[in-house]
Amino acid sequence: MPKVFSFETREEFLELFAGGCSMTAAAGATGVSLRTAVRWWRDGDLMGLRIVQGRYGGLEGTAPAASPATDLLGRKRRPLTSEDRAVIAAGRDAGWSYARIAAAIGREKSVIWREVHRNHSPDGVYHGGVAHRAAHERRRRPKERKLSQNPGLCRWVEDRMDEGWSPRLIGQVLRRDHPWVSMNRVGHETIYQTLYVQGRGELRKDLYRQLSLKRRARKPRGQTRATTSPYAEAFTIRERPAEAEDRAVPGHWEGDLIVGPASRSAIGTLVERSTRFTILLHLPGRHDAHSVAEAMIREMSQLPQHLRRSLTWDRGTELADWERIQLELDTPIYFCDPRSPWQRGTNENTNRLLRHWFEKGTDLSGHTAEDLHRIADTLNRRPRPTLDLQTPADRLAALLTNPAAA
Numbered sequence: 001m002p003k004v005f006s007f008e009t010r011e012e013f014l015e016l017f018a019g020g021c022s023m024t025a026a027a028g029a030t031g032v033s034l035r036t037a038v039r040w041w042r043d044g045d046l047m048g049l050r051i052v053q054g055r056y057g058g059l060e061g062t063a064p065a066a067s068p069a070t071d072l073l074g075r076k077r078r079p080l081t082s083e084d085r086a087v088i089a090a091g092r093d094a095g096w097s098y099a100r101i102a103a104a105i106g107r108e109k110s111v112i113w114r115e116v117h118r119n120h121s122p123d124g125v126y127h128g129g130v131a132h133r134a135a136h137e138r139r140r141r142p143k144e145r146k147l148s149q150n151p152g153l154c155r156w157v158e159d160r161m162d163e164g165w166s167p168r169l170i171g172q173v174l175r176r177d178h179p180w181v182s183m184n185r186v187g188h189e190t191i192y193q194t195l196y197v198q199g200r201g202e203l204r205k206d207l208y209r210q211l212s213l214k215r216r217a218r219k220p221r222g223q224t225r226a227t228t229s230p231y232a233e234a235f236t237i238r239e240r241p242a243e244a245e246d247r248a249v250p251g252h253w254e255g256d257l258i259v260g261p262a263s264r265s266a267i268g269t270l271v272e273r274s275t276r277f278t279i280l281l282h283l284p285g286r287h288d289a290h291s292v293a294e295a296m297i298r299e300m301s302q303l304p305q306h307l308r309r310s311l312t313w314d315r316g317t318e319l320a321d322w323e324r325i326q327l328e329l330d331t332p333i334y335f336c337d338p339r340s341p342w343q344r345g346t347n348e349n350t351n352r353l354l355r356h357w358f359e360k361g362t363d364l365s366g367h368t369a370e371d372l373h374r375i376a377d378t379l380n381r382r383p384r385p386t387l388d389l390q391t392p393a394d395r396l397a398a399l400l401t402n403p404a405a406a
Helices: 007-018 023-030 034-043 082-093 098-105 109-119 128-139 151-162 167-177 188-196 205-210 289-300 322-329 341-354 369-380 392-401
Strands: 252-259 266-272 278-281 310-313 333-335
Touching (some): 007 023, 007 034, 023 034, 082 098, 082 109, 109 128, 151 167, 151 205, 167 322, 252 289, 252 341, 266 289, 278 341, 289 322, 310 322, 310 341, 322 333, 369 392
Antiparallel strands (some): 252 266
């Protein structure tokens, strides 16, 4: 036989839920099962009243009226009331410390500190009424997503994904371009949830085809998975433009490391596919991801944008910081398939030529930055049969003096 609840229980549940508590919290505080609470709300079976639900939860236009004295774990948890916030505002105007304000309303000073920093106005002033309304709006459920609130941002995200940008790259660029305007930013997880969770509807449903894995549904991660590849979100060499493959357009680079004995020393190599122009990266002491990223950004940032169209690299851990490189150089990075160095044929052939100066089994840490520049200049001034006996330096100089040729 179903349990019968009193009129007072239903009234208490209604006050808590309409005041901004989640349905789970309101049901737990009144001793009602969540299934019964959902039925009450769905059927409007609350004190004989038909409920008008607000857009974000609770009753439309209402402020918090009451809250449970404890949460579902039995911990004491009393949200600040409008009277509490009025005391906080008056105390701030009077120059009181957080500890004195906290003692006046019987709360911890850390609660006052968080309240002031969370709900103050853009000019840094704390207004009790404004803060109470802001707190109430923040507690509403479900929350509307940024992409539904900002159609312009939604269209921008779609355009970038149509160009092959990953959700992570989109989120990073938005954080860089709009550091102070949160409504103009969106994280990669929000984009993924919008694509994969039914009922979101802000982004086009066919956009999953623009992702690198092109999955229609999200694949759950197993609990036994030990590590996650740092290149899970990266572009693969199969996504590299055709202009890079046939060398028709300059500005597409390939890179790798020449490593010394026991991997204790290394030199970075960058080769432009069209001109075969070579850049050597000086990596004194270390060749970890941070050091390689610093050297690559330093050297490639000296090139004009039209000569930084893409970079192809192996899946070595030295390029684990590829997202930072991609963002700061504004250059997409593509990765070869595992154990497939032959997919960077231009770079492999150049490394073979460089072994004339950097013999296998020799310590590479003794070469200075000046040595690397001299060796790179020597190689770039060597005529190449593949360039009709022109030199890489001459080919690159022509592109620098005549950008239209690129």
